[in-house]
Amino acid sequence: QVHAAWLPPEAFRSLGARRVLVHGDGPLVDTVLDEVARACARYGGRMWHSPSWDVDVDLVLTLRRADALPSSTAQAARAAGEAALIDDGRTLGDEGFLLARAGDVTVVLADAPAGLLYGLFHVVRLCAAAFDPARPPELHRPALRRRMLNHWDNVAVHPVMGQVERGYAGGSIFWRDGRPRGDLARLRAYGRLLAASGINAISVNNVNVARAEARLLTDRLGDVAEIADVLRLYGIRVHLSVTFAAPVALGGLSTADPADEAVRAWWAATTRAVYERIPDFGGYVVKADSEGQPGPFTYGRDHADGANLLAEALAPHGGVVHWRAFVYDHHQDWRDRSTDRARAAYDHFTPLDGRFRTNVVLQVKFGPVDFQVREPVSPVLAALPATRVAVEFQVTQEYTGQQRHICHLGPWWSEVLRFAPWGPGGRTIADVATGEKGEGGGLVAVANTGDDPFWTGHPLAQANLYTFGRLAWDPRLDPRAVLDEWMTLTFPPSATADPELVRRTLHEIMDDSWRTYERYTAPLGVGFMVHPGDHYGPDVDGYEYSRWGTYHFADRDGVGVDRSRASGTGFAGQYPPYWADVYESPERCPDELLLFFHHVSYTHVLHSGSTVIQHIYDTHFAGVEEVEAMRRRWQTLNGMIDPAVYVRVAERLDEQVRSAIEWRDQINTYFLRKSGVPDAHGRRIY
Ligand code: BDP
Numbered sequence: 088q089v090h091a092a093w094l095p096p097e098a099f100r101s102l103g104a105r106r107v108l109v110h111g112d113g114p115l116v117d118t119v120l121d122e123v124a125r126a127c128a129r130y131g132g133r134m135w136h137s138p139s140w141d142v143d144v145d146l147v148l149t150l151r152r153a154d155a156l157p158s159s160t161a162q163a164a165r166a167a168g169e170a171a172l173i174d175d176g177r178t179l180g181d182e183g184f185l186l187a188r189a190g191d192v193t194v195v196l197a198d199a200p201a202g203l204l205y206g207l208f209h210v211v212r213l214c215a216a217a218f219d220p221a222r223p224p225e226l227h228r229p230a231l232r233r234r235m236l237n238h239w240d241n242v243a244v245h246p247v248m249g250q251v252e253r254g255y256a257g258g259s260i261f262w263r264d265g266r267p268r269g270d271l272a273r274l275r276a277y278g279r280l281l282a283a284s285g286i287n288a289i290s291v292n293n294v295n296v297a298r299a300e301a302r303l304l305t306d307r308l309g310d311v312a313e314i315a316d317v318l319r320l321y322g323i324r325v326h327l328s329v330t331f332a333a334p335v336a337l338g339g340l341s342t343a344d345p346a347d348e349a350v351r352a353w354w355a356a357t358t359r360a361v362y363e364r365i366p367d368f369g370g371y372v373v374k375a376d377s378e379g380q381p382g383p384f385t386y387g388r389d390h391a392d393g394a395n396l397l398a399e400a401l402a403p404h405g406g407v408v409h410w411r412a413f414v415y416d417h418h419q420d421w422r423d424r425s426t427d428r429a430r431a432a433y434d435h436f437t438p439l440d441g442r443f444r445t446n447v448v449l450q451v452k453f454g455p456v457d458f459q460v461r462e463p464v465s466p467v468l469a470a471l472p473a474t475r476v477a478v479e480f481q482v483t484q485e486y487t488g489q490q491r492h493i494c495h496l497g498p499w500w501s502e503v504l505r506f507a508p509w510g511p512g513g514r515t516i517a518d519v520a521t522g523e524k525g526e527g528g529g530l531v532a533v534a535n536t537g538d539d540p541f542w543t544g545h546p547l548a549q550a551n552l553y554t555f556g557r558l559a560w561d562p563r564l565d566p567r568a569v570l571d572e573w574m575t576l577t578f579p580p581s582a583t584a585d586p587e588l589v590r591r592t593l594h595e596i597m598d599d600s601w602r603t604y605e606r607y608t609a610p611l612g613v614g615f616m617v618h619p620g621d622h623y624g625p626d627v628d629g630y631e632y633s634r635w636g637t638y639h640f641a642d643r644d645g646v647g648v649d650r651s652r653a654s655g656t657g658f659a660g661q662y663p664p665y666w667a668d669v670y671e672s673p674e675r676c677p678d679e680l681l682l683f684f685h686h687v688s689y690t691h692v693l694h695s696g697s698t699v700i701q702h703i704y705d706t707h708f709a710g711v712e713e714v715e716a717m718r719r720r721w722q723t724l725n726g727m728i729d730p731a732v733y734v735r736v737a738e739r740l741d742e743q744v745r746s747a748i749e750w751r752d753q754i755n756t757y758f759l760r761k762s763g764v765p766d767a768h769g770r771r772i773y
Contacts, residue, residue: 093576103130110149115200168196183228201322233529234559235288255490256537256544278321284556290326294374298330324369332381344386345396354400362404370406391442398444419636427656428636429455441473448528459614466661469508477528483535490544494604497554497566504562510665517562530559607710612683647682689762707751
C-alpha cells in the first residue's frame with residue numbers, strides 16, 4: 088500500500104460531486120479523463136468526453152483549438168475564456184492553462200494537452216474555491232520550462248552506495264538488483280505525483296555509476312523505454328545519465344576524445360537509435376572529470392569540447408545535455424591553503440562562456456561547495472551570461488538530516504531563488520534559471536523518493552518534493568503558502584476531525600525546521616562537520632585533515648575559512664562587485680555566512696550582538712529545545728491523522744531529538760575545549 092501522497096483520492100472529492108466535460112484527444116487527455124473518471128467512480132458525479140450533444144456541466148477542461156464544441160454551455164465557456172485571454176494578450180504555451188468562470192461553469196482552457204493536465208491538478212488543489220462564482224480568471228504558465236529531478240538510482244546494488252546513492256526512502260522505483268522493477272502501477276503513480284507538483288523531466292540512473300551501467304544507452308535501452316512509456320502519460324520526459332567514456336566502454340573505440348571523428352560518429356549513431364525507440368527522449372546528464380568520473384581532461388580537451396560533443400549528437404532530435412559544473416580537485420592536500428574547492432567551478436567554467444552549444448545546459452549546484460544547510464549562492468550562476476544555466480538543488484536530504492530529521496527546505500530554496508547576485512533590486516537567480524527569453528536551463532534537484540510506502544521515508548519529507556516542483560513552476564510563490572497547499576492535499580479536511588488544528592500544528596513543526604536544523608549543526612555557514620562517508624551525525628574534525636577540501640580551520644583562537652581577496656583564497660572576488668564587497672568584509676558579511684568567508688576569533692561580535700562562541704552555544708541549546716517542542720506538538724496529533732503516518736513520524740522525531748542532542752553536545756564541547764571560553768549562561772557543556 089502506498090500512503091499519503093499529496094493527491095489522495097480525497098483531494099478529488101470536490102471534483103467528483105460535479106459534472107465534468109473533458110474535450111480533446113491524445114494520450115495526455117486520456118490521462119485527464121482517467122483522473123476524472125476515477126474521482127467520479129469514487130464520489131459520484133458524471134463525466135463526458137467530447138459529447139456531440141448538449142450537456143449541462145460544472146467544469147469544462149478543453150483544448151482551445153479543438154473542434155468546435157457542440158454544447159452551447161461549453162461554447163459560451165470557451166468564449167469567456169478566450170475573452171479573458173485576449174485581454175491579457177498572451178498565449179498559453181505548451182504547458183499553460185487558463186482558469187476562468189463563465190456563468191455557472193468553471194473552465195480550464197489549454198493550447199496543449201499538458202496544460203489540461205496541469206489545469207486539472209490546479210482545480211484539485213483549489214478544491215471548492217475553483218467553483219467560486221466570484222473567482223477572477225487566472226493565467227498559469229510555468230516560469231521555468233525545465234523542471235527536473237535527477238535520480239541517483241543504481242540499476243544494480245552498489246557495494247558502497249546501495250540501490251540508491253544518498254537514498255533515504257528505500258529502494259529504487261525503477262530498478263532492483265540489476266533489473267527493471269517492472270512495477271508499472273507504481274511507476275504510473277509516481278508520474279502522477281510528479282505531474283501534480285509540476286515536474287516535467289527526470290533522469291533515471293545515477294551519474295556516479297553511469298559507466299558500470301552504460302548499456303542502458305544501447306542494448307538495455309528497452310528498460311529505459313519502458314519507463315518513458317509510462318511517464319509520458321504524465322507529461323514527463325526521461326533522460327539518461329551517461330558516461331563520457333561510453334565510446335570506449337560500449338563502442339569498442341580506443342578513445343573518447345571529442346575531437347576524434349569516430350567518437351563523434353559513435354555518439355551520433357547511438358543517439359539516433361535512442362530516439363528511434365524513445366522519440367521524446369529528453370537527453371543526457373553527465374558528471375565528467377568529477378570525483379573520479381571520466382571526462383574531456385583525459386584528452387587535453389576542456390568542458391566545452393566535452394559538452395558540445397554530446398550536444399551535437401542530441402541536437403538533430405531536439406535533446407539537451409545537462410552538463411554538471413561540479414568539477415573540483417578531490418585529492419587536495421589539506422596542508423596547502425592555495426586550493427579552495429569553493430573556487431573550482433567558477434575557475435573551470437567561466438572562461439568557457441559563449442562556447443557551449445545552445446542545447447547544453449550547465450547544471451550548477453546552488454552553492455559553491457556541496458548542498459550544505461547554509462552556503463552562499465554559487466557565483467557561477469552569475470558568471471556565464473552566454474550559457475544556459477540550471478540551478479541544482481538537493482531534495483534528498485543528504486546533509487540536512489537524511490529524511491530522519493524534519494527539515495523543510497522550501498524557505499531555503501526560495502531564499503536562493505530570490506537572491507540578486509548583481510546587488511539588491513537586480514536580476515535574481517530565478518531570472519537566471521528562467522533565461523532572458525525563457526531559454527534558461529531551469530531547476531533540477533536530486534530526488535528524495537523511493538519504493539518506501541510513504542515515497543520519501545519521512546512522510547513530511549514529501550513536502551520538500553512538492554515544494555521543489557511548485558517553486559520550479561513559479562519561483563515567486565511564497566514557500567509558506569506552498570506548504571499550506573501540500574498540507575491541504577496530504578491531510579485533507581475530510582480525513583481529520585480538526586483540520587485547523589492539524590494545519591496549525593504542522594506549520595509550527597515545519598515552517599522553521601530548516602533554521603532549526605541549522606542551529607544544532609555546523610555553525611555560521613562553515614559547513615560539513617559531518618561524519619565522513621555517510622554524512623549523518625556530527626564529526627567535527629571528520630573532514631579536517633582529509634583530501635576533500637572541506638575544512639573549518641578551528642584552532643584555539645578562532646574558526647572559519649578566509650576566502651577574502653585581501654588575505655584569503657580570493658573566492659569572495661568571484662562575485663559581482665556589490666556582493667564581492669559585502670563578503671570581503673568581516674564587518675559587512677551576513678552573520679549566517681561569516682565562517683564561510685572569514686576566519687575570526689571566538690570573541691568576534693556578530694551583527695546580532697552576540698560573540699561567535701556564545702552564538703554557537705546559544706543556537707545549539709535552542710536547536711535542541713525546538714526539536715523537543717516539535718516532538719511534543721506532533722504528539723498532540725495522535726488520533727487525528729492516519730495512524731501509519733503518525734507512528735512513522737513519531738519514531739523519526741525520537742531519532743531527531745537523539746541526534747540533535749548529539750550534535751549540540753559535540754559541537755559545544757569541541758568549541759569549549761578549543762576556545763576555553765565558558766558559556767555566559769553557565770549551562771552544562773561536557
Ligand atoms: C555529494 C555526494 C556524492 C555525490 C556528489 C555529486 O556526497 O554522493 O556523488 O555530491 O553531486 O554531495 O555528484
